Amino acid sequence: APSAAGLGRRLRAWLPRIMPVRWSRYNPSYLEPEVKKEAYQKPLEELTEEEREQMELKAVRPIKAAPPTLSSSVFSDPMISKFTNMMMKSGNKVLARSLMSQTLEAIKRKQLEKYHKAPENEKETIECNPYVIFHQALKNCQPIIGLSNITRGGKTYQVPVPLTDNRKRFLAMKWLITECRDNKHRRTMMPEKLSQELLLAFKNEGPVIKRKHVLHKMAEANRAYAHFRWW
Amino acid sequence: FALFPPQLERGRALHTAARGGLSSVPSQDVPAEKPRAVFHTSESDPAKHTEQHEGRLYSIPLEEVKAVFPHGLPHRFQQQIQTFNEARVMVRKPALEILAYLKGSNFAHPAVRYVIYGERGTGKTMTLCHVVHYCSRQGWLVLHIPDAHLWVKNCKELFQSSYNKDRLDQPLQASVWLKNFKTSNERFLQEIKTQKKYMWGKRESTEEGRPLREVVEQGLARVRSASDAVGVVLRELKQQSHRGAFRLLVAVDGVNALWGPTTLRKEDKSPVSPGELTLVHNLRKMVMNDWNGGAIVTTLSQTGSLFKPSSAYTPQELLGKEGFDALDPFVPIPVPNYSPKEFESCYGYYLERKWLQHEKAHTEDGKAELQFLSGSNPRQLDRLAGPL
Numbered sequence: 001a002p003s004a005a006g007l008g009r010r011l012r013a014w015l016p017r018i019m020p021v022r023w024s025r026y027n028p029s030y031l032e033p034e035v036k037k038e039a040y041q042k043p044l045e046e047l048t049e050e051e052r053e054q055m056e057l058k059a060v061r062p063i064k065a066a067p068p069t070l071s072s073s074v075f076s077d078p079m080i081s082k083f084t085n086m087m088m089k090s091g092n093k094v095l096a097r098s099l100m101s102q103t104l105e106a107i108k109r110k111q112l113e114k115y116h117k118a119p120e121n122e123k124e125t126i127e128c129n130p131y132v133i134f135h136q137a138l139k140n141c142q143p144i145i146g147l148s149n150i151t152r153g154g155k156t157y158q159v160p161v162p163l164t165d166n167r168k169r170f171l172a173m174k175w176l177i178t179e180c181r182d183n184k185h186r187r188t189m190m191p192e193k194l195s196q197e198l199l200l201a202f203k204n205e206g207p208v209i210k211r212k213h214v215l216h217k218m219a220e221a222n223r224a225y226a227h228f229r230w231w
Numbered sequence: 232f233a234l235f236p237p238q239l240e241r242g243r244a245l246h247t248a249a250r251g252g253l254s255s256v257p258s259q260d261v262p263a264e265k266p267r268a269v270f271h272t273s274e275s276d277p278a279k280h281t282e283q284h285e286g287r288l289y290s291i292p293l294e295e296v297k298a299v300f301p302h303g304l305p306h307r308f309q310q311q312i313q314t315f316n317e318a319r320v321m322v323r324k325p326a327l328e329i330l331a332y333l334k335g336s337n338f339a340h341p342a343v344r345y346v347i348y349g350e351r352g353t354g355k356t357m358t359l360c361h362v363v364h365y366c367s368r369q370g371w372l373v374l375h376i377p378d379a380h381l382w383v384k385n386c387k388e389l390f391q392s393s394y395n396k397d398r399l400d401q402p403l404q405a406s407v408w409l410k411n412f413k414t415s416n417e418r419f420l421q422e423i424k425t426q427k428k429y430m431w432g433k434r435e436s437t438e439e440g441r442p443l444r445e446v447v448e449q450g451l452a453r454v455r456s457a458s459d460a461v462g463v464v465l466r467e468l469k470q471q472s473h474r475g476a477f478r479l480l481v482a483v484d485g486v487n488a489l490w491g492p493t494t495l496r497k498e499d500k501s502p503v504s505p506g507e508l509t510l511v512h513n514l515r516k517m518v519m520n521d522w523n524g525g526a527i528v529t530t531l532s533q534t535g536s537l538f539k540p541s542s543a544y545t546p547q548e549l550l551g552k553e554g555f556d557a558l559d560p561f562v563p564i565p566v567p568n569y570s571p572k573e574f575e576s577c578y579g580y581y582l583e584r585k586w587l588q589h590e591k592a593h594t595e596d597g598k599a600e601l602q603f604l605s606g607s608n609p610r611q612l613d614r615l616a617g618p619l
Contacts, residue, residue: 073600108586116314
């Protein structure tokens with residue numbers, strides 16, 4: 001805390017004793033950057049009142065630096081970025097991103113080969129878009145209900161509990177990555193393993209879907225303890 | 232995390248319409264309502280490629296690919312052939328230039344050397360493959376060394392050559408090359424006869440007048456003498472090319488490896504210079520312009536080169552003084568990045584083959600972004616279009 005006697009003599013700005021290192025701490029007057037091209041291409045007449053006010057505010061206020069994850073590319077996908085971050089080890093985003101792009105390419109190649117070899121009537125059923133496969137696979141892996149440890153009277157019970165959307169997405173991604181890392185042959189490359197797992201999950205088969213079903217069964221078995229939940 | 236609705240535009244509807252009659256589009260008319268079909272050409276004989284076909288893709292039948300290119304195609308292109316079930320090569324200006332020179336060259340004069348150079352990923356190897364395809368269609372004998380850098384690094388077995396005490400043999404590389412050479416030039420090996428008796432060690436020998444195929448078989452059977460077999464083959468071809476029975480094309484990819492440093496070491500840990508390797512020594516003699524009845528087309532390559540910075544691409548930088556003096560005089564052929572027309576063609580091909588699956592990739596914004604990010608560099612475009 002600044003000393004009252006020091007205010008007169010030392011006119012420098014007040015700095016907290018602990019400087020945050022990992023999270024940026026901006027002055028509240030800083031505004032978020034706008035990266036979408038469409039926002040700047042709108043002509044002046046189409047803007048509503050509040051948008052005009054926002055534009056005038058941006059002219060006088062400073063703007064925060066854009067974080068590296070924020071992209072103005074039309075091909076950027078927040079789920080893919082999240083998955084890439086979860087695959088990353090010790091901050092090596094370059095490697096994680098290249099693994100992700102190799103995975104998507106591997107999925108596309110496998111599906112395209114199947115597509116070109118299939119007879120005409122089956123061609124529509126084969127999905128070749130790796131992004132559609134990725135999103136559908138993640139959706140298929142998401143559990144509906146989860147278990148949480150609640151201690152009553154010295155004993156810990158596994159209580160079925162609803163999950164938030166974020167938690168479901170996190171669990172689906174985590175299970176996919178751990179399945180690929182742990183239960184495969186040592187020498188297979190990550191893109192190969194991941195593409196295989198994603199294709200199986202897309203068809204609702206595979207070990208990750210099995211894990212989700214096991215969790216659902218456990219939650220069903222522990223229905224009796226559901227009243228322990230107080231939230 | 233809502234998915235963007237698929238943007239229907241004029242191109243999307245044409246996409247399905249254009250699938251019908253693609254390969255048979257004549258090169259003259261440019262129908263306004265089918266822009267995407269224009270980038271193919273049905274002319275699969277490189278001899279008939281002209282400026283009209285520039286920027287278009289021609290297909291090589293898959294059996295021909297296996298016969299003409301047992302080695303030599305870049306790895307990414309081989310994967311592409313497997314995925315799309317066809318081999319489509321773009322006709323570009325540098326290749327057309329070399330083909331024009333080859334068509335008009337006088338084979339009584341010493342062999343002209345062409346050096347294809349350019350920045351990384353601009354299509355030098357593919358240009359070389361186009362020229363090789365033309366020559367094999369015309370019935371030339373093609374001596375294609377896919378990557379000379381493979382001969383100067385990562386060699387597991389180095390033996391002292393029995394022919395010359397100072398030189399070193401590389402049996403593995405030599406036998407692999409002989410196998411592929413046999414696949415691509417079957418009929419010539421039967422016709423060309425040896426002019427001298429060659430001794431392989433104390434007991435085995437090849438008589439004079441035997442077909443060259445026996446030398447190759449000997450090299451494949453006795454792996455120890457494979458490098459010497461390669462040397463014999465090169466020597467025979469060079470001596471007999473002036474007679475006019477066949478035309479010889481020497482196609483070397485990564486020719487700067489022949490005069491650069493190596494990463495190989497002898498048993499006493501002293502570095503090996505490339506002149507001490509039998510294969511490199513014989514290839515250097517082949518690349519000299521003291522024979523006639525053919526041509527020498529080479530490519531510089533920084534990608535596999537040793538101890539060269541990644542920004543180096545000019546002949547002076549990559550060949551060094553020794554290499555430049557050895558190859559001088561040569562015809563330099565620069566290979567630039569894609570022109571706007573070529574980029575359109577490549578982009579259209581990827582769309583037509585369903586390689587670009589992302590819904591945004593079909594839009595104008597997506598195309599502009601691909602062009603900007605890749606800088607119209609063919610390799611970067613290929614790498615970027617992979618995950619999309």
